[in-house]
Amino acid sequence: MESLQLLLYGFEIALQPHNLLWAFLGVLLGTAVGILPGIGPALTVALLLPVTYGLEPVSAFIMFAGIYYGGMYGGSTTSILLNTPGESGSIITAIEGNKMARSGRASAALATAALGSFVAGTLGTIALTFVAPALADLALVFGPAEYFALIVLGFTTIASVLGKTPTRGMLSLFFGLGLGLVGIDLQTGQARFTLGLPQLLDGFHVVVVAVGLFAVGETLFLATRPQGLREIIRISGWTWMSREDLARSWKPWLRGTLLGFPIGGLPTGGTEIPTFLSYAIERRLSRHPEEFGHGAIEGVAGPEAANNAAAAGVLVPLLTLGLPTSATAAILLAAFQQFNLQPGPLIFTSNPELIWGLIASLYIGNFMLLLLNLPLAPLWARLLMIPAPLLYGGILVFATLGTYSLNNSVFDVGMMYLIGIVGFCMRCTDIPVAPAVIGMILGPMAEQQFRRTLAISQGDMSIFVDRPVSASLLGLAACVLIAVPLAGFIKRCRLTAPR
Amino acid sequence: MQQDKSVDKMELGIASGAILLGLFILFDSLGIKLGSGYDRIGPRFFPYVVASGLLISGALMLVEILRSSVVRHEAESLNKTSFVILLSGLVSCLILLKPAGFIVAATVQFWLIARAFSNANPLRDAIIAALLSISVYFIFTSGLGLVLPRGILTGLI
Numbered sequence: 001m002e003s004l005q006l007l008l009y010g011f012e013i014a015l016q017p018h019n020l021l022w023a024f025l026g027v028l029l030g031t032a033v034g035i036l037p038g039i040g041p042a043l044t045v046a047l048l049l050p051v052t053y054g055l056e057p058v059s060a061f062i063m064f065a066g067i068y069y070g071g072m073y074g075g076s077t078t079s080i081l082l083n084t085p086g087e088s089g090s091i092i093t094a095i096e097g098n099k100m101a102r103s104g105r106a107s108a109a110l111a112t113a114a115l116g117s118f119v120a121g122t123l124g125t126i127a128l129t130f131v132a133p134a135l136a137d138l139a140l141v142f143g144p145a146e147y148f149a150l151i152v153l154g155f156t157t158i159a160s161v162l163g164k165t166p167t168r169g170m171l172s173l174f175f176g177l178g179l180g181l182v183g184i185d186l187q188t189g190q191a192r193f194t195l196g197l198p199q200l201l202d203g204f205h206v207v208v209v210a211v212g213l214f215a216v217g218e219t220l221f222l223a224t225r226p227q228g229l230r231e232i233i234r235i236s237g238w239t240w241m242s243r244e245d246l247a248r249s250w251k252p253w254l255r256g257t258l259l260g261f262p263i264g265g266l267p268t269g270g271t272e273i274p275t276f277l278s279y280a281i282e283r284r285l286s287r288h289p290e291e292f293g294h295g296a297i298e299g300v301a302g303p304e305a306a307n308n309a310a311a312a313g314v315l316v317p318l319l320t321l322g323l324p325t326s327a328t329a330a331i332l333l334a335a336f337q338q339f340n341l342q343p344g345p346l347i348f349t350s351n352p353e354l355i356w357g358l359i360a361s362l363y364i365g366n367f368m369l370l371l372l373n374l375p376l377a378p379l380w381a382r383l384l385m386i387p388a389p390l391l392y393g394g395i396l397v398f399a400t401l402g403t404y405s406l407n408n409s410v411f412d413v414g415m416m417y418l419i420g421i422v423g424f425c426m427r428c429t430d431i432p433v434a435p436a437v438i439g440m441i442l443g444p445m446a447e448q449q450f451r452r453t454l455a456i457s458q459g460d461m462s463i464f465v466d467r468p469v470s471a472s473l474l475g476l477a478a479c480v481l482i483a484v485p486l487a488g489f490i491k492r493c494r495l496t497a498p499r
Numbered sequence: 500m501q502q503d504k505s506v507d508k509m510e511l512g513i514a515s516g517a518i519l520l521g522l523f524i525l526f527d528s529l530g531i532k533l534g535s536g537y538d539r540i541g542p543r544f545f546p547y548v549v550a551s552g553l554l555i556s557g558a559l560m561l562v563e564i565l566r567s568s569v570v571r572h573e574a575e576s577l578n579k580t581s582f583v584i585l586l587s588g589l590v591s592c593l594i595l596l597k598p599a600g601f602i603v604a605a606t607v608q609f610w611l612i613a614r615a616f617s618n619a620n621p622l623r624d625a626i627i628a629a630l631l632s633i634s635v636y637f638i639f640t641s642g643l644g645l646v647l648p649r650g651i652l653t654g655l656i
Contacts, residue, residue: 054644167559171517174552178520181549185531185542192542193527216589223581223615389613389620390627396612397605400592401635405645410596417589428577429510447545454540 003130010356014364019062022055023361026063027368030070035077035383036391038222040086041311042327042437043214044071046207047398049335050405057339057351061358064335066365068328069121072311073369074380076113076304081106081233081381087327088434089271089307092279096292096299101233103295107377111241112249112297113304114373119250120257120305121366124312127261128319129359132348136320139345144452145463147321149473150267151446154325156480158270158435166484168431175422176439179204186444187451199411206334206441208403208416210327213433215399216420219392221427232384239377241297249301252282256305264313267473270326271310278306312362319343319355323445327437334441507564514560521553585615600650605632 013019029051033044048067052060075086080097093113100109142150159169182193183203194200241249259281260274282302283292292299317323322344324330336343341351348355373380386394403416426433457463465471528546588611595604609628614621636656639645649656 050639050645051643165563167556167563170552171513171556171560174549174556175517175520177549178524178553181524181546188532188542190532190542192531192546193524219612220582220585223585223612224578226578387617389616389624392616393609393613393624393628394631396588397609397631397635400596400605400608401601401639401647404596404601405639405647408646410593413596414593417593420589421586425509425513425516429513431513443545443549450545451540459540 003133006133006352006356007129007360009352010358010360011363013058013353013357014062014360019059019357019361020364022059022063023066023365024368026066027070027073027365027372028066030067031074031077031369031372031380032070032383033067034071034074034086035380036074036386036395037078037082037084037384038086038218038392039071039395040075040090040214040328041068041071042087042210042331042434044074045328045331045335046210047215047395047402049207049331049338050402052335053338053405057341058354058357060335060339061354062361064332065358065361066368068311068332069308069362069365069369071328072121072308073114073117073373076117076307077110077373077377077380078384080109080113080300081235082231082384087271088432089275089310090304091272092275092303093300093307096279096296096303098233099293099295100297100300101235101295105295105297106233106235107239108241108245108297109295109300110235110239110377111374112245112301114239114370114377115241116249116253116256116301116305117308118366118370119253120260120307120309121312121369122363123254123257124261124264124309125359125362125366127265128312128315128362131265132316132320132359135316136345136348139320142321142345142469143467144449144456145467145470146473147323148446148449148453149464149470149477150317150321150323151442151449153473153477153480154267154323154442155439155446156477158325158438166488168429169435172426172431172433173435173439176209176436176441177443179209179419179436180440180443183444186448197411199409203444204415204419204440205406205412206330206437207406208412209419209440210331210437211399211403212416212419213423213426213436214327215395216417217423217427217433219396220420220424222388222392232381235378235381238375240374245297248297251285252278252298252302253305255281255285256302256307257309260306260309260311261313264310264325265316266313267317267321267323267325271307271314274306274310275303278302315362319347320345324438324441327434330437330441510564511561514557514564517553517557517560521550521557524550524553581615585612588612588615595650597648598650600652601647602629602632602636602652602656603650604648605635 029048030044033039045067052063075090076093079085079090079094080101083094083098085091085094097109159173182200184201185192191201256278259278263274279299282298283289286298288296314326314329317325318329322342324333400413403413406412423433453463464474524546528543531542533541588608592604592608595607606628610625613624636647640647
């Protein structure tokens with residue numbers, strides 16, 4: 001198999017001592033930052049972006065691989081011990097895992113999360129190894145019409161799945177699309193919506209928007225809430241689980257992986273759907289359904305595995321099509337662009353050492369994370385003890401540093417703060433911020449592909465339905481648009497129906 | 500009930516903000532020059548789509564807010580003092596970053612933001628703020644090659 005040879009080549013690169021060191025540093029920093037309450041994987045990657053500026057691209061991406069997976073591991077520890085999910089993918093872990101921890105089973109919850117993440121992460125990475133090159137070949141025949149249809153499909157699912165109501169997800173998405181409009185129009189070369197400010201000619205950087213929405217918005221939100229004491233569950237010693245726990249965990253791990261990778265890998269992406277699905281399935285299949293909601297180990301094992309497998313899956317459209325389908329992936333894309341690299345089908349042939357080094361280090365990073373997390377969990381948990389004033393003071397200093405160092409511009413920092421205030425209002429009103437981040441990245445791509453398509457067809461809109469791939473993708477998008485409000489309507493009818 | 504209203508006000512604000520943003524994009528689009536004849540879909544088309552999206556979702560959210568009769572289960576009150584202190588932490592950093600340098604700006608920002616959360620240990624927080632800012636400065640400039648403003652400490656570091 002060609003993939004295997006290329007993977008071996010990747011390992012050759014990733015196992016070089018200095019690259020191993022970067023991978024280790026990546027998982028270490030990723031776990032440490034990801035564990036901090038209120039910091040999800042997206043913010044972890046965004047805050048650690050400046051650390052890699054001085055590195056050569058291959059080492060930088062090996063480090064990113066570690067940060068990405070490390071942030072996921074760290075997030076699950078926080079969810080279990082503190083019940084503060086850093087992102088929507090670990091909401092379930094927070095529900096079920098925290099209940100387990102409260103009833104004295106923190107160690108088993110952490111162990112099943114870590115082992116499940118390892119199993120799912122490794123299987124997901126194996127799948128990525130073989131699916132990505134195949135999809136990259138396929139993607140070479142994709143024209144602008146297909147790209148546009150893919151992005152539209154992504155928009156519909158992202159907006160309708162996230163958030164309390166589809167309206168709020170949609171509002172967030174269009175806000176992001178609006179931010180994405182700012183800057184020079186690539187086709188005609190004129191400035192749009194820059195308010196005459198030269199600093200806005202290049203548009204908003206995704207890090208400015210993501211750090212503002214996630215870090216500043218969250219800090220403002222927490223600072224203005226009543227300061228209750230957070231209950232942290234203490235643990236000591238190695239985290240491990242009993243034979244019985246293992247027996248109850250391994251099937252959910254595998255099922256979670258099977259759900260997570262394909263759904264995460266779809267252009268509609270995301271980690272929410274697979275974790276929720278996995279929870280529902282485990283609940284149905286479990287021999288202890290009564291434990292669900294009170295700390296069932298299957299309810300941690302399955303969703304955690306699904307979350308990590310989906311994280312590997314998200315890398316498929318990112319690497320092969322250049323399409324980010326989660327907020328974290330949008331920031332990873334920005335990281336590529338920072339090094340003047342454009343992920344997509346061509347990068348597999350133009351920068352094989354980078355892509356395969358990155359994929360190989362995903363395996364290595366996953367293994368390192370297992371070693372770091374099982375014995376050292378109590379040590380990591382101590383990071384949760386950092387008092388809130390110091391924690392958020394530190395987060396904002398790093399947010400400022402990261403934003404400033406993008407272009408050495410105070411203007412960017414100001415914009416980041418402004419967007420943060422918007423993020424605060426969104427947080428207060430239950431509007432999800434992730435669609436805004438994804439929208440501002442995908443919006444300009446969608447516009448460009450749309451206009452390119454119509455330039456090719458000389459203005460004939462029927463090109464989108466004449467091409468089978470784009471027609472079916474757009475058809476799917478229409479289905480999502482109709483199905484989600486319909487499902488909500490049916491649910492409401494059932495709730496209000498007379499009993 | 501008082502607090503419920505304040506959250507509702509914010510929801511109304513967000514919804515009308517989206518509508519205003521949509522209107523702004525709509526009107527500002529009129530100033531965009533249309534491209535040549537080859538460009539069938541001009542540079543105004545997408546802004547129109549985004550503007551209508553904002554107008555529609557803003558309007559839908561307004562309807563949602565006005566129609567919802569659900570009483571919020573969690574009465575949350577905004578701590579205005581914390582909000583103002585935190586904002587001052589942000590603004591002071593913007594003002595200080597270039598003239599006073601990263602170390603001073605970050606120390607002030609860290610300290611002010613800590614104040615927004617708790618006023619318990621001002622001295623401890625100040626010491627930690629300074630130590631963190633100094634070590635971050637040196638790790639990122641000497642260690643990782645970033646350029647951060649030196650400001651008033653130019654001669655010293």
